Amino acid sequence: MFVSAAVVFLVVYQDTGAQLESEIDRDISGDTGQLLQSLQALKGETPTQIRAAATRYVLAQPYHAASTLLFVLMPGVGTASNHPDVFGSGRPQAGESEAEQTLENAEGRTLQVPRLGYSTARVPDVGRMRIFQQRADIGAVPVVAGAGEPLSLVERAQNGVARAFVLAGIVVLGLALIASYLAGARVSAPLRRMAQVATRVDAGELGPRMETSNGRVDEVRVLAEAFNRMLDRLSEAFASQRAFVADASHELRTPLTVISGQIEVLAAQENPSSAEVTRVEQLVRAEITRISRLVDDLLVLAQAERTDFLRIEAIDLRPFVTDLWDGLTLTAERRFELGTVVDGTLHADPDRLAQALRNLARNAIEHTTDGPGLVRLDVRPLAPDRISFVVTDDGPGIPDHERERVFERFHRTDSARTRAGGGAGLGLAIVRAIAEAHRGSVRVRDPQGARGAAIELVLPGFAAS
Ligand SMILES: Nc1ncnc2c1ncn2[C@@H]1O[C@H](COP(=O)(O)OP(=O)(O)OP(=O)(O)O)[C@@H](O)[C@H]1O
Numbered sequence: 001m002f003v004s005a006a007v008v009f010l011v012v013y014q015d016t017g018a019q020l021e022s023e024i025d026r027d028i029s030g031d032t033g034q035l036l037q038s039l040q041a042l043k044g045e046t047p048t049q050i051r052a053a054a055t056r057y058v059l060a061q062p063y064h065a066a067s068t069l070l071f072v073l074m075p076g077v078g079t080a081s082n083h084p085d086v087f088g089s090g091r092p093q094a095g096e097s098e099a100e101q102t103l104e105n106a107e108g109r110t111l112q113v114p115r116l117g118y119s120t121a122r123v124p125d126v127g128r129m130r131i132f133q134q135r136a137d138i139g140a141v142p143v144v145a146g147a148g149e150p151l152s153l154v155e156r157a158q159n160g161v162a163r164a165f166v167l168a169g170i171v172v173l174g175l176a177l178i179a180s181y182l183a184g185a186r187v188s189a190p191l192r193r194m195a196q197v198a199t200r201v202d203a204g205e206l207g208p209r210m211e212t213s214n215g216r217v218d219e220v221r222v223l224a225e226a227f228n229r230m231l232d233r234l235s236e237a238f239a240s241q242r243a244f245v246a247d248a249s250h251e252l253r254t255p256l257t258v259i260s261g262q263i264e265v266l267a268a269q270e271n272p273s274s275a276e277v278t279r280v281e282q283l284v285r286a287e288i289t290r291i292s293r294l295v296d297d298l299l300v301l302a303q304a305e306r307t308d309f310l311r312i313e314a315i316d317l318r319p320f321v322t323d324l325w326d327g328l329t330l331t332a333e334r335r336f337e338l339g340t341v342v343d344g345t346l347h348a349d350p351d352r353l354a355q356a357l358r359n360l361a362r363n364a365i366e367h368t369t370d371g372p373g374l375v376r377l378d379v380r381p382l383a384p385d386r387i388s389f390v391v392t393d394d395g396p397g398i399p400d401h402e403r404e405r406v407f408e409r410f411h412r413t414d415s416a417r418t419r420a421g422g423g424a425g426l427g428l429a430i431v432r433a434i435a436e437a438h439r440g441s442v443r444v445r446d447p448q449g450a451r452g453a454a455i456e457l458v459l460p461g462f463a464a465s
């Protein structure tokens with residue numbers, strides 16, 4: 001504001017001066033014209049007569065402050081003027097020193113030298129003056145007529161402009177300062193409150209939220225809402241992280257308790273039989289296997305969030321699936337069925353895909369009866385480039401209300417919880433993590449028959465051949 005006010009001031013200041021000066025220029029050239037016109041009537045008179053007539057003419061318009069100076073210069077004859085003092089003929093006035101008068105006389109003498117056209121000169125006792133001079137011949141006598149007006153008028157007008165600007169400027173700048181302070185305070189008050197909330201969050205509290213109501217500046221409200229949403233998500237993430245760690249510790253503690261209990265039993269006996277040692281050894285081994293599996297599963301889940309989780313390769317689908325299935329059929333006594341497998345290439349991580357399919361098949365094996373229990377895999381292409389793996393069994397199936405929850409970490413259905421030797425509940429969470437890392441999906445489907453479970457894993461990146 002200060003800079004623009006200064007620019008406006010300079011423009012107005014200059015313009016006022018220029019306008020007044022051009023008015024003065026018009027006035028003095030008009031006055032000079034009239035003066036010359038009246039002298040033209042004296043054609044044929046002698047220079048002295050002309051000078052006398054000129055003196056009469058100029059004295060008829062006496063000079064006083066802020067009026068027009070009129071003069072006629074006649075080289076070799078003399079000067080006629082309505083203010084002769086300015087031409088250096090004057091004596092010291094009251095209160096003027098000799099030196100000042102000498103200076104004035106010198107200035108007056110320079111005025112006597114004709115300078116045709118417009119000029120600005122210092123004039124004794126008057127100050128700066130705008131002067132116009134024009135040459136003419138009255139008969140055979142050359143004369144220079146001129147008129148001048150003091151520039152003090154312009155200076156006064158410009159000073160007036162400057163005063164008005166300084167006054168108005170102080171008032172406007174003051175008001176602008178107050179207004180911008182108020183506007184700034186209005187914007188910064190909510191920001192300060194937000195900063196306080198952010199500081200508390202930074203210090204570890206996740207509870208506080210920013211106010212988003214009462215007619216705030218829009219941007220600030222949007223920011224506060226986004227911040228609150230972020231805090232909600234952070235709280236949820238922390239809560240689920242805590243639950244995950246608690247579940248994991250709990251799952252690890254169970255086998256560790258069994259191991260330490262068995263070792264205590266063994267230590268309490270002075271001479272344990274070799275059969276007893278073997279029994280404890282087998283138990284401890286089984287629990288260690290359980291711990292290792294759990295730790296492996298936890299590691300997979302932790303890695304699934306990393307970008308280098310997958311090592312994608314082109315998989316020749318039919319041999320991949322048949323090899324995997326042949327391996328699985330050796331692990332249990334079930335009625336294993338492999339539906340038609342399409343020929344083609346799938347771009348996926350073979351190890352992770354095998355792990356996901358094994359988890360699905362292992363669940364099916366666990367929930368079906370020894371011998372006649374059915375475990376089936378179907379591999380079908382889906383448009384445009386997707387492939388679907390469906391693992392079906394004829395076990396008790398998954399209740400409708402559990403269809404989403406079975407994919408949560410450590411989640412087991414009630415029947416599984418009561419079953420002895422059940423897993424930790426990570427198998428399907430791992431399948432989902434692997435599916436999502438491949439940008440695919442996994443879901444529980446409606447069973448084909450009256451009972452049983454069907455879980456479908458869909459992956460992209462398939463090209464039939
Ligand atoms: N084929 C199935 N039939 C019936 N219920 C199933 C089937 N597959 C999974 N479930 C239910 O879903 C739950 C979660 O399965 P998930 O594979 O994640 O865990 P888990 O098998 O109990 O343990 P883990 O796989 O870690 O050894 C199981 O506890 C079980 O109750």
Ligand SMILES: [Mg+2]
Pocket residue numbers: 359362363423426427428
């Ligand atoms: Mg499982």
